[in-house]
Amino acid sequence: MIKNVLVEEGCIACGMCESICPEVFTIGEVSEVNEGIDFASYEEQIDEAAENCPVSVIKVEK
Numbered sequence: 001m002i003k004n005v006l007v008e009e010g011c012i013a014c015g016m017c018e019s020i021c022p023e024v025f026t027i028g029e030v031s032e033v034n035e036g037i038d039f040a041s042y043e044e045q046i047d048e049a050a051e052n053c054p055v056s057v058i059k060v061e062k
């Protein structure tokens, strides 16, 4: 069960996480985690985004 999702420093705004899970990630200058998200509803997509981030800055707290 995911408790929190963070994007650490170093995001290169490639767009990958938003394309995998737009409900959770929004790309501005860097990727940001949307407010008020029930992470449990998007567990698979969040894990996939974290695994596919080219600079490994998506941290998933379980």
Ligand code: SF4
Binding pocket: 007, 010, 011, 012, 013, 014, 015, 016, 017, 018, 027, 030, 031, 049, 052, 053, 054, 055, 056, 057, 058
């Ligand atoms: S996949 Fe990683 S580098 Fe790409 S926008 Fe998302 S957090 Fe940033």
